[in-house]
Each structure stands twice: as C-alpha cells, then as structure tokens.
Amino acid sequence: xxxxxxxxxxxxxxxxxxxxxxxxxxxxxxxxxxxxxxxxxxxxxxxxxxxxxxxxxxxxxxxxxxxxxxxxxxxxxxxxxxxxxxxxxxxxxxxxxxxxxxxxxxxxxxxxxxxxxxxxxxxxxxxxxxxxxxxxxxxxxxxxxxxxxxxxxxxxxxxxxxxxxxxxxxxxxxxxxxxxxxxxxxxxxxxxxxxxxxxxxxxxxxxxxxxxxxxxxxxxxxxxxxxxxxxxxxxxxxxxxxxxxxxxxxxxxxxxxxxxxxxxxxxxxxxxxxxxxxxxxxxxxxxxxxxxxxxxxxxxxxxxxxxxxxxxxxxxxxxxxxxxxxxxxxxxxxxxxxxxxxxxxxxxxxxxxxxxxxxxxxxxxxxxxxxxxxxxxxxxxxxxxxxxxxxxxxxxxxxxxxxxxxxxxxxxxxxxxxxxxxxxxxxxxxxxxxxxxxxxxxxxxxxxxxxxxxxxxxxxxxxxxxxxxxxxxxxxxx
Amino acid sequence: xxxxxxxxxxxxxxxxxxxxxxxxxxxxxxxxxxxxxxxxxxxxxxxxxxxxxxxxxxxxxxxxxxxxxxxxxxxxxxxxxxxxxxxxxxxxxxxxxxxxxxxxxxxxxxxxxxxxxxxxxxxxxxxxxxxxxxxxxxxxxxxxxxxxxxxxxxxxxxxxxxxxxxxxxxxxxxxxxxxxxxxxxxxxxxxxxxxxxxxxxxxxxxxxxxxxxxxxxxxxxxxxxxxxxxxxxxxxxxxxxxxxxxxxxxxxxxxxxxxxxxxxxxxxxxxxxxxxxxxxxxxxxxxxxxxxxxxxxxxxxxxxxxxxxxxxxxxxxxxxxxxxxxxxxxxxxxxxxxxxxxxxxxxxxxxxxxxxxxxxxxxxxxxxxxxxxxxxxxxxxxxxxxxxxxxxxxxxxxxxxxxxxxxxxxxxxxxxxxxxxxxxxxxxxxxxxxxxxxxxxxxxxxxxxxxxxxxxxxxxxxxxxxxxxxxxxxxxxxxxxx
Numbered sequence: 004x005x006x007x008x009x010x011x012x013x014x015x016x017x018x019x020x021x022x023x024x025x026x027x028x029x030x031x032x033x034x035x036x037x038x039x040x041x042x043x044x045x046x047x048x049x050x051x052x053x054x055x056x057x058x059x060x061x062x063x064x065x066x067x068x069x070x071x072x073x074x075x076x077x078x079x080x081x082x083x084x085x086x087x088x089x090x091x092x093x094x095x096x097x098x099x100x101x102x103x104x105x106x107x108x109x110x111x112x113x114x115x116x117x118x119x120x121x122x123x124x125x126x127x128x129x130x131x132x133x134x135x136x137x138x139x140x141x142x143x144x145x146x147x148x149x150x151x152x153x154x155x156x157x158x159x160x161x162x163x164x165x166x167x168x169x170x171x172x173x174x175x176x177x178x179x180x181x182x183x184x185x186x187x188x189x190x191x192x193x194x195x196x197x198x199x200x201x202x203x204x205x206x207x208x209x210x211x212x213x214x215x216x217x218x219x220x221x222x223x224x225x226x227x228x229x230x231x232x233x234x235x236x237x238x239x240x241x242x243x244x245x246x247x248x249x250x251x252x253x254x255x256x257x258x259x260x261x262x263x264x265x266x267x268x269x270x271x272x273x274x275x276x277x278x279x280x281x282x283x284x285x286x287x288x289x290x291x292x293x294x295x296x297x298x299x300x301x302x303x304x305x306x307x308x309x310x311x312x313x314x315x316x317x318x319x320x321x322x323x324x325x326x327x328x329x330x331x332x333x334x335x336x337x338x339x340x341x342x343x344x345x346x347x348x349x350x351x352x353x354x355x356x357x358x359x360x361x362x363x364x365x366x367x368x369x370x371x372x373x374x375x376x377x378x379x380x381x382x383x384x385x386x387x388x389x390x391x392x393x394x395x396x397x398x399x400x401x402x403x404x405x406x407x408x409x410x411x412x413x414x415x416x417x418x419x420x421x422x423x424x425x426x427x428x429x430x431x432x433x434x435x436x437x438x439x440x441x442x443x444x445x446x447x448x449x450x451x452x453x454x455x456x457x458x459x460x461x462x463x464x465x466x467x468x469x470x471x472x473x474x475x476x477x478x479x480x481x
Numbered sequence: 482x483x484x485x486x487x488x489x490x491x492x493x494x495x496x497x498x499x500x501x502x503x504x505x506x507x508x509x510x511x512x513x514x515x516x517x518x519x520x521x522x523x524x525x526x527x528x529x530x531x532x533x534x535x536x537x538x539x540x541x542x543x544x545x546x547x548x549x550x551x552x553x554x555x556x557x558x559x560x561x562x563x564x565x566x567x568x569x570x571x572x573x574x575x576x577x578x579x580x581x582x583x584x585x586x587x588x589x590x591x592x593x594x595x596x597x598x599x600x601x602x603x604x605x606x607x608x609x610x611x612x613x614x615x616x617x618x619x620x621x622x623x624x625x626x627x628x629x630x631x632x633x634x635x636x637x638x639x640x641x642x643x644x645x646x647x648x649x650x651x652x653x654x655x656x657x658x659x660x661x662x663x664x665x666x667x668x669x670x671x672x673x674x675x676x677x678x679x680x681x682x683x684x685x686x687x688x689x690x691x692x693x694x695x696x697x698x699x700x701x702x703x704x705x706x707x708x709x710x711x712x713x714x715x716x717x718x719x720x721x722x723x724x725x726x727x728x729x730x731x732x733x734x735x736x737x738x739x740x741x742x743x744x745x746x747x748x749x750x751x752x753x754x755x756x757x758x759x760x761x762x763x764x765x766x767x768x769x770x771x772x773x774x775x776x777x778x779x780x781x782x783x784x785x786x787x788x789x790x791x792x793x794x795x796x797x798x799x800x801x802x803x804x805x806x807x808x809x810x811x812x813x814x815x816x817x818x819x820x821x822x823x824x825x826x827x828x829x830x831x832x833x834x835x836x837x838x839x840x841x842x843x844x845x846x847x848x849x850x851x852x853x854x855x856x857x858x859x860x861x862x863x864x865x866x867x868x869x870x871x872x873x874x875x876x877x878x879x880x881x882x883x884x885x886x887x888x889x890x891x892x893x894x895x896x897x898x899x900x901x902x903x904x905x906x907x908x909x910x911x912x913x914x915x916x917x918x919x920x921x922x923x924x925x926x927x928x929x930x931x932x933x934x935x936x937x938x939x940x941x942x943x944x945x946x947x948x949x950x951x952x953x954x955x956x957x958x959x960x961x962x963x
Contacts, residue, residue: 042576047807083797087818276797
C-alpha cells in the first residue's frame with residue numbers, strides 16, 4: 004500500500020519587525036501577554052488593515068528561490084470562522100478562486116533521502132495572519148475552567164507553503180521541511196530555532212483510503228511521529244476491512260496520537276470573500292526583478308561553493324550551510340585563518356554541540372570570528388592542547404573572552420599540556436604492560452603506545468612529542 | 482445667526498469675534514433643550530459645560546473649525562465617547578481611539594457635540610431600527626427622518642449642531658438629507674478615510690458631510706478628505722480646497738452644463754415627487770442648464786446587486802461582535818465558545834441586522850457564491866461601464882433623491898420591500914464609487930424632497946459646483962431656521 008503525503012507549512016516571518024497589518028512589534032516571544040496589541044490586531048470596530056510591504060517582499064523572494072510563478076496581482080481574502088483566537092471573526096489570507104489568487108504557484112525543492120534525490124513540487128505560497136494564541140490551563144480544553152487568549156500573536160505574518168502530494172514517508176517529509184527551513188533561514192524569513200516559528204499540517208492518505216489532514220504539528224520530531232502514527236492507524240483500518248474517512252485530525256503531541264477534530268470544517272464553510280479593505284496590489288516585473296537582484300546566495304549554491312572553495316566534505320559543507328548564521332561565521336573565520344578543515348572540525352564537533360545545548364540559539368554567541376581564529380592558531384602553535392581548548396571554549400564563545408587572556412590568567416600554558424600528555428602516557432603504559440615489554444625488546448614497537456596516546460587526544464597531539472615522553476618514561480631516553 | 486446662513490461664513494465670524502461663537506453654542510443647546518425630547522437626534526449628547534470648555538479652547542487656536550459644533554453619527558469611533566452603532570451589542574462600547582476624520586476635525590478646531598442616532602449598524606433608511614429608539618422628522622414628527630444617518634440629518638435640520646458627519650453605504654447620507662431638507666454629500670469612494678468608521682459594507686461605505694448648504698459641505702470636505710496611511714483604500718484627490726472652488730460659484734455656472742435624466746430612475750418615483758423635482762430642474766434650465774434623457778435598462782438591477790454585496794460584506798464585518806473583547810458580554814461559564822457567541826449575537830443584534838447577516842452568509846456560501854456574489858460584482862462593472870458611456874458628454878446624472886417624501890413612522894416596517902425600494906435612486910453611486918449629493922428641491926405636503934446629482938468617481942467638484950449653482954439659483958438653501 005503506497006503512502007501519499009502533502010504538506011502545508013506555515014512559516015512565521017520572524018524577521019519582520021512589525022505585524023502583518025499594523026505597526027505592533029512582532030517580537031511576541033519576549034513580551035508579557037497582550038502587550039504588543041493595538042486596535043487593529045485586536046480587531047476593534049472600525050479598524051482597517053495596512054499591509055506590511057516587507058512581508059510581501061519576503062514572500063516574493065521565497066517564491067523566486069523555489070522557482071514559483073509569481074502572480075501579477077496580490078489579492079487578500081477573508082476566511083471566516085468563529086473561534087476566540089480570531090478577533091475579527093475572519094482571518095486575512097489568500098485563496099485561489101476565480102480571479103483571486105495566492106502570491107505564487109508552482110516551483111519545487113529538491114531533497115536527498117536514502118542516497119536518492121527527489122523533486123518535491125510546490126503547489127502554492129500564501130501570505131496570511133497568525134491568529135491569537137489560546138492557552139488552556141488544563142491540557143484538555145474541555146476540562147479547563149477558563150481560556151486565556153494572548154493577542155500578541157494575533158496578526159503575526161505567516162507564509163503558507165503547500166506542496167503537491169509528492170512525499171511518501173516521514174523521512175522524506177522531515178527532509179523536505181528541513182530543507183525549506185534552511186532556505187527560509189538563508190532568505191532571512193524565519194529563524195527556525197524560535198519556538199513556534201513554524202507549524203505543519205500534513206495530508207496523509209494510503210492507497211484505497213481517503214485523505215486525512217493532520218493539523219497542529221509543531222516540530223520535526225512531531226512531524227515524524229505524527230506521520231508514522233497516522234500511517235499505522237490508516238493501515239490498520241484498511242487491513243481490517245474498514246474505511247478511512249476524509250477528516251481533519253489534530254496531533255496531540257503529549258499523548259503522541261492524532262485525534263479527530265470535533266468540529267469538521269470543510270472548505271466551503273469558510274465563506275471566502277475578497278478583502279475589500281485592501282485594494283489589489285500590482286506585482287510588476289520590475290519589482291520582481293529588483294527583489295531577484297537582491298537575492299542572497301541560496302543554500303544549495305553555497306554548499307557547492309563550500310566544497311569547491313574550502314575543500315570541505317559534502318557532510319561538512321551541509322552542516323555549515325544548514326544555518327545561515329553558521330555559514331557566515333565559518334566564512335568570517337576562514338577569511339583570517341586559512342585552514343578551513345580545522346575551522347569546520349571545530350565548529351561542527353565542538354562549537355555546534357554547545358549551541359544545540361542552548362536550543363540552537365546563535366544569538367547567544369559573543370565570540371568574534373577573530374577570537375575563534377586566534378584560538379585555532381594557538382592550537383596550531385601548540386600553545387594549548389585540544390583539551391585546554393575544550394575547557395576554555397565555553398568562556399570564549401558565550402562570554403566573548405579573549406583566548407590569550409584566559410590562557411595566561413589560568414596558567415594554561417604549554418607546561419600544562421606536557422603534564423597532560425605525561426598523564427596520558429602513564430595511563431597508556433599502565434594499561435598496556437604487554438606492549439611495554441615488547442618495546443623493551445624492540446624499540447620500534449613504541450609506535451603502538453604512541454598510537455594509543457594519540458587516540459586519547461583524538462589525534463591532535465604532536466606524535467613526536469609523545470614519542471619522546473614515552474621513551475623518557477620507559478627509561479629509553481634521558 | 483440669520484436664517485440659512487452658511488456655517489462657512491459663520492466660522493469666519495467666530496474667528497474674528499469669539500463671543501459670537503459662544504452665543505451660538507447657547508443657541509444650539511437651547512434648541513436641543515426645546516426639541517431633543519421629541520426628536521431624539523442624539524444617542525449620546527455631551528454636557529454643555531464640557532462642550533463650552535472645548536469651544537473656548539478651540540477659539541483661542543483660531544483654526545478653520547474653531548467654535549464649530551459637529552454632530553457625529555454614532556458609527557464613527559470617538560475616543561472616550563461611547564460609540565454604539567445604535568446596537569445593544571455595542572451599548573457600552575467606548576473606543577480607545579479616534580477615527581481619522583474625528584482626528585482631523587479636532588485638529589482643525591472642531592468640537593464634537595454628540596453622537597447621533599442611526600439605524601442599527603447603519604442598516605435601514607428610517608432610523609427606526611435603533612436600539613435607542615426612533616428619531617423623528619422635525620418637519621412633521623409623525624414622519625421618519627430617513628436613514629440611516631437620521632440623527633445627523635435632524636441635528637442639522639433643527640439647528641442642534643452646526644455641521645454633521647454621516648456615512649453612506651447605499652444612500653444613508655442622501656436619504657435623510659432629502660427627507661429633512663438639508664444637504665447630504667457622499668464623496669467619491671476613497672476621498673474620505675474609513676479608518677475608525679464601523680464598517681457595514683466596506684466596499685460601499687463612505688463618510689461625508691451633512692450640512693445646511695453646499696458651501697458647508699465643501700468646507701467640511703476641506704477638513705475630512707484626503708489620503709490616509711491608515712486606510713489603504715483612500716486616494717489622493719489632488720483638490721487643494723473644496724470650499725474655495727465652491728465659494729466662487731454663482732447661478733451662471735449652470736449655463737452650458739449638461740445633466741442626464743435616466744428614465745428608469747424616474748419611473749419608480751411618486752408622481753408628486755417627479756413633478757416637484759422636474760419643476761426644480763425647469764428653474765435650472767432657465768439659467769441655461771441643458772438636460773438630456775437617456776435609458777439604461779440594466780440600472781434596475783442596481784438594487785439587487787447592492788443588497789447582495791452589502792449583506793455579504795456586512796455578514797463578514799459583523800463577525801467580530803463575539804462578546805469577548807468588548808461590547809455585550811456575560812459570564813461564559815458552562816458554555817462552549819459556539820454557544821456563548823451564539824447567545825451574545827442572538828441577544829445583541831436586532832432583527833434587521835440578523836436578517837442581513839443571514840442573507841450575506843447565504844450569498845457567500847460556496848454553493849451560492851457564483852450565483853449571487855460573483856454576479857453582483859459583475860453587475861458593478863456593467864454599471865460602471867454603462868454610466869461612463871452615458872456621462873461621456875454630460876456633467877452629472879440627476880434624480881429625485883428618494884422616490885417619496887418621508888414615510889410615516891411605522892409605515893415601512895409593515896412592508897420592508899418598500900424600504901429596500903427607497904434606496905433605488907441612491908445605491909448606484911455607491912456601486913460605482915462615484916460622488917453624489919442631495920440638496921433640497923422643494924416641499925410636498927409640508928415635507929421636504931431632495932434632488933440628487935451624481936457622477937463618476939473623481940467628479941466631486943463637478944457635482945458640487947452644479948449643486949451650489951442650483952441652490953443659489955432656487956434659493957432653497959435658505960429653508961432652515963436656526
């Protein structure tokens with residue numbers, strides 16, 4: 004039974020300073036509830052929306068990057084439903100109907116899964132506003148004695164990207180969203196590390212069954228779990244001779260299940276209507292060309308360039324390019340320190356782990372590229388060992404302290420490194436009595452012990468130095 | 482103040498002699514004390530002391546509207562003054578912000594005297610559907626004042642304010658102007674900001690002046706019109722001063738102007754109305770005005786298109802009244818959101834409003850969208866093209882503003898179809914977005930009747946000039962006492 008999956012991804016335009024239709028700050032994550040509000044995003048009687056030009060520009064940029072066809076007229080539509088998160092009783096969105104259209108159609112994004120490349124077609128790109136955030140004191144709304152509404156999120160700009168049903172399993176879906184987020188990050192549209200900056204609806208069907216829409220998926224992990232859960236659920240129904248009905252289900256991330264939505268809302272109940280408060284906006288050729296000319300380097304182009312220009316592996320280039328901030332940081336360091344493989348190694352194996360421990364927040368990094376370059380240089384000159392580097396990395400990265408200053412203050416000089424290597428050598432000698440015996444018979448056998456010490460330093464110590472230390476310890480040299 | 486005098490002239494006197502202005506404030510409040518009990522033009526009237534304070538301050542600043550009392554229809558947001566739309570659902574709603582036009586009036590020295598009665602959410606043409614009770618016609622208190630801007634019309638007609646603001650979606654400024662013997666002007670769509678005006682049908686709504694004569698209407702336009710960054714549908718009209726353009730007009734302006742009478746717009750009017758308004762036009766012709774008759778059969782579908790579009794947009798615009806952030810509310814315990822909202826909306830909206838919401842929801846539903854809404858939009862384009870053709874070699878179209886004089890109170894409620902027909906003459910201007918003005922054309926059995934001039938979008942000065950020349954020629958701008 005083949006599985007067919009199409010996605011709708013809602014990206015918050017987190018780089019926009021203001022909301023989609025008013026001048027309220029869009030930075031709702033760092034504000035107390037209901038602080039970033041005004042008559043417009045509260046939908047008070049008499050207010051009118053004022054479209055945010057920056058968001059339109061970003062939508063066009065995304066469309067260009069995906070190779071979508073951009074509509075020549077931008078029309079907003081009202082989508083009606085009654086729910087307390089929607090203060091106007093309708094959401095200003097876009098819709099395909101008659102002369103009304105979304106901002107862009109078509110295009111594609113290439114993913115690599117299981118060593119295979121796959122083209123995923125884009126159906127359309129919409130601009131719309133985020134509803135307010137509803138908070139229930141109990142997990143189950145029906146058991147909650149009251150509902151809290153935070154209008155800080157009301158009117159936050161969203162781009163909705165809908166794919167064709169080209170995906171066939173959870174891995175592909177995750178890979179697609181990762182790729183899209185990477186692109187959105189590079190275009191300075193969405194910072195994917197921000198909580199709630201993207202949400203996914205997945206349309207999942209299995210041959211012989213109807214399409215089921217799973218809403219409210221908030222992370223890549225949940226996307227994987229939700230799709231796998233839904234595939235198993237649908238397969239079971241079909242295998243036991245049942246019928247999968249067309250419905251909307253919600254992803255319950257706490258219980259890890261999809262739940263049928265109580266109120267079925269089919270498209271035709273939304274009473275779509277062209278938004279009379281916003282005149283259609285002409286998107287002319289010169290506007291599009293201007294945006295095209297300002298387009299930053301796209302991640303897949305950058306990745307190829309990293310491989311060629313810096314001699315990085317495909318894997319290294321992929322990791323560095325996965326976030327725009329990291330790619331730029333890498334290049335800034337590479338401009339002053341000319342061993343790109345060493346930079347990549349440090350960033351990927353040591354630096355990134357520390358960032359990820361802090362929720363992927365690059366904004367916490369205080370170290371200037373020069374400081375990282377200096378650190379690597381100190382390592383090269385054997386002023387510090389890799390062990391010391393790891394010890395002081397936190398302070399350099401997150402406190403922005405100067406590597407040389409820390410080293411001199413703490414007395415973390417070469418002596419310490421020698422002591423460290425001596426410790427390692429003693430340990431290796433202790434743990435390998437047989438090899439020690441061999442060395443005494445045949446000094447050439449020392450290479451095994453040197454290798455063991457090297458291994459402990461992850462190959463970053465100077466083998467000559469280790470050789471000398473071991474020979475001294477074994478009395479072969481004085 | 483002498484009978485019929487322009488507020489435009491009065492404002493000049495106030496600037497030179499502030500004590501005159503204070504006298505006029507007392508005069509207005511005297512009238513209110515005498516008549517308001519019966520006429521009920523206002524939903525919220527500001528106390529004399531507060532208004533005097535504001536007037537004194539405004540006189541010091543010597544601005545265009547210094548000392549001028551403006552009555553504001555109660556669907557226009559005023560910061561700190563409750564704005565009800567004559568609905569129970571907004572009975573105690575006090576906006577935290579001013580509509581753009583209120584801002585402009587205040588910045589020009591104008592003083593808001595109070596908020597006037599209307600049909601609930603501006604839906605109607607009699608001011609009988611207000612939650613706050615009916616308003617009566619000063620010319621005969623057994624008759625309605627028209628609507629939906631009935632309160633503003635009465636405030637001007639009975640000199641209970643100097644100038645007033647109304648809103649017009651299908652005739653709501655012009656209809657009561659016709660019934661109460663005042664000037665009501667709906668500008669080109671986009672000339673006046675809608676920001677802060679509580680929407681009925683967004684693509685048709687336009688605020689405008691309700692005044693004692695055409696010069697005053699132009700004067701108020703100087704203040705309230707112009708592009709507004711808060712309203713993306715506003716346009717730059719490029720007119721430096723409406724009042725200066727209108728001030729220099731005399732009856733001789735009519736010579737060589739050409740107006741069109743569209744047969745279908747005269748056929749539905751009462752015989753008395755046709756003869757009175759025709760007689761008025763005859764007087765203008767004696768000054769050299771040229772009149773041509775045309776037929777435009779499709780125009781009879783204006784009314785249907787209007788009601789489809791207006792109700793569709795209304796059903797959308799009124800979806801925000803949910804009893805959560807403002808307006809009527811109650812303890813939501815033990816109710817689902819749907820139950821709660823249904824209860825608030827059920828109790829808060831009146832019958833006419835509910836009827837239009839249901840109609841609008843129906844025409845927007847996917848199954849009927851093409852059949853109604855899309856066709857109505859098409860009709861709008863047909864109208865626009867047809868009228869462009871007709872107005873190729875003419876300055877304006879003239880009609881009676883209303884097919885009858887003001888109906889008796891309660892008469893129309895018995896047969897709502899008559900009420901919808903009352904909009905027949907006026908809705909076309911809203912559908913094409915063009916300017917339209919109603920000025921007094923005479924009396925029938927002691928009740929005023931108006932003549933309407935309307936034209937294509939942007940032709941505001943053209944119709945204002947014709948209207949000004951006409952009122953000067955006929956002297957009918959002098960009918961209002963103070």
